[in-house]
Amino acid sequence: MYKIDFSKQCRIHFIGIGGISMSGFAEYLHNMGFQVSGSDRQKSEITEHLESLGIDVRYGQRRANITSDIQFVVYTAAIPKDNEEFLEVQRKGIPMLNRSELIGQLMTNFDDAIAVAGTHGKTTTTSMLSQIFIDGNLDPTISVGGIMESIGGNIRMGNSEHFIAEACEYTNTFLDFYPKRSIILNIDEDHLDFFKDLDDIRNSFSAFAKLLPKDGQLFINGEIDRYEEIIKDLDCEVFTYGITDPAYCKTEKSYDYAADNISFDDMRDGSFDLYYKGKLVDRIKLNVLGLHNISNSLPAIAIAMQVGVPMDTIKKALLSFKNSKRRFEYKGSIGGVKIVDDYAHHPTEVTATLSAARAYQHNNLWCVFQPHTYSRTKRHLKEFAQALALADKIVLSDIYASREKNPGDISSMDLVRELEDLGKEVYYFSSFDEIENFLLLNCINGDLLITMGAGDIVSVGESLLGQ
Numbered sequence: 001m002y003k004i005d006f007s008k009q010c011r012i013h014f015i016g017i018g019g020i021s022m023s024g025f026a027e028y029l030h031n032m033g034f035q036v037s038g039s040d041r042q043k044s045e046i047t048e049h050l051e052s053l054g055i056d057v058r059y060g061q062r063r064a065n066i067t068s069d070i071q072f073v074v075y076t077a078a079i080p081k082d083n084e085e086f087l088e089v090q091r092k093g094i095p096m097l098n099r100s101e102l103i104g105q106l107m108t109n110f111d112d113a114i115a116v117a118g119t120h121g122k123t124t125t126t127s128m129l130s131q132i133f134i135d136g137n138l139d140p141t142i143s144v145g146g147i148m149e150s151i152g153g154n155i156r157m158g159n160s161e162h163f164i165a166e167a168c169e170y171t172n173t174f175l176d177f178y179p180k181r182s183i184i185l186n187i188d189e190d191h192l193d194f195f196k197d198l199d200d201i202r203n204s205f206s207a208f209a210k211l212l213p214k215d216g217q218l219f220i221n222g223e224i225d226r227y228e229e230i231i232k233d234l235d236c237e238v239f240t241y242g243i244t245d246p247a248y249c250k251t252e253k254s255y256d257y258a259a260d261n262i263s264f265d266d267m268r269d270g271s272f273d274l275y276y277k278g279k280l281v282d283r284i285k286l287n288v289l290g291l292h293n294i295s296n297s298l299p300a301i302a303i304a305m306q307v308g309v310p311m312d313t314i315k316k317a318l319l320s321f322k323n324s325k326r327r328f329e330y331k332g333s334i335g336g337v338k339i340v341d342d343y344a345h346h347p348t349e350v351t352a353t354l355s356a357a358r359a360y361q362h363n364n365l366w367c368v369f370q371p372h373t374y375s376r377t378k379r380h381l382k383e384f385a386q387a388l389a390l391a392d393k394i395v396l397s398d399i400y401a402s403r404e405k406n407p408g409d410i411s412s413m414d415l416v417r418e419l420e421d422l423g424k425e426v427y428y429f430s431s432f433d434e435i436e437n438f439l440l441l442n443c444i445n446g447d448l449l450i451t452m453g454a455g456d457i458v459s460v461g462e463s464l465l466g467q
Helices: 020-031 045-053 082-094 100-109 122-135 168-174 198-209 227-231 291-306 311-320 346-356 374-379 382-390 412-421 433-444 456-464
Strands: 012-014 034-040 056-059 072-075 097-099 110-116 142-148 153-156 162-166 181-184 218-221 235-244 257-264 269-276 279-289 329-334 337-342 367-370 391-396 425-428 449-452
Touching: 012 020, 012 082, 020 100, 020 142, 020 153, 034 110, 045 329, 072 082, 072 153, 097 100, 100 162, 100 198, 110 122, 110 198, 110 433, 122 142, 122 162, 122 291, 122 311, 162 337, 162 449, 168 198, 181 198, 181 291, 181 337, 198 227, 218 227, 218 291, 235 291, 257 291, 279 291, 279 311, 279 449, 291 311, 291 346, 311 367, 329 382, 337 456, 346 367, 346 449, 374 382, 374 412, 382 412, 391 412, 391 433, 391 449, 433 456
Parallel strands: 012 034, 012 072, 034 056, 072 097, 110 162, 110 181, 142 162, 181 218, 218 235, 235 257, 337 449, 367 391, 367 449, 391 425
Antiparallel strands: 142 153, 257 269, 269 279, 329 337
16 A cells, blocks of 8 residues: 655645545645645535635546646545546556545544544534534544534644544445544444445444554444444453433443433433433533434543543533534525425434424424435335335435446335335425425425435525525
């Protein structure tokens, strides 16, 4: 593997520079003095921001973008191996690093590298922990998979030993990391275009846990099924966390860090008593909704306590914390209809978001859902139907292909049929224009409308609002 000498600035090219994570690292290395260029399929707010910094961004991924003065190239797992630029880099023999290898090498520059992993909730937990560290004057370097308003983007250059990074399991990219502390939030079936099954995913998380050094720390959700298998034979210190309020948990368990006596306000924002090793620590109030975010907050609190952030600072940071963009993000209102956008694209995430949304005052709860990838939709078809059934009315768009090609054996109409079998009111439209026109005619004053998915469905709500 190519090793970066961070003391010697050189020319770097990013294939897919407009991605949320790639753009952040391009900006980070640009600020370190490296000469950065990159390419992407089309112009976006992200690429325009990079251009405003003086980064050379080229639209269209072509062989000609790979010039002889490029000393190494960074690419993502989403770049197909028949990509023109990728093939040209190989032909010219220019060293390559994938995005996760770059993050891993950056981690070696920090004494306290923190990796936040899990099938769901990574961005929220990374952002929560980052906010606590910022408010605690720990001056962290941050890499998060969403836009944090408090840092004005998805990356922050700090000047301390602390580096907080989101760690994605897809294609085992998180195995390229070198963390000192790690979080495992949950382990569910996902990315089955890469993993064989749930056992294969669990094996990857086990390998991720084993990356920690002897003086490292793992913070793992004790509600994960058979989590003991993940932590066995680890040399590092292990902390469990979980919810112990009998109203919200199915079994009686104890955890190192626990949330009990849970309550929710009218906006569904949670409060709970925090316990550490069976002793009450304090009452915690959140400014984000849902039980899932109470769970997400626990490892963030745990790490902050371990590094010595005062509890008052932790509480104030969490109370001021607002979710990253596309995490139950309120977009605005039109005709008395509140419009929210959410990134949920797995049945577990859809269930969590819609369950929390049902507590809001509303007439009808509308969910405009864009399934994300053919493989995920096919694998979890019935689970998606059960999750979406929590909404009163469902509108479906075509499946967002992302990195996949249409296999021809799954479509949104399959999900329509599943929802109809459950007795739900469901509609399908092949274009966003049709969806917008339908919503304008059918949503009424007092309704709550959620656009949901990891693709570009957010544009439906923004278009309705004239944004």
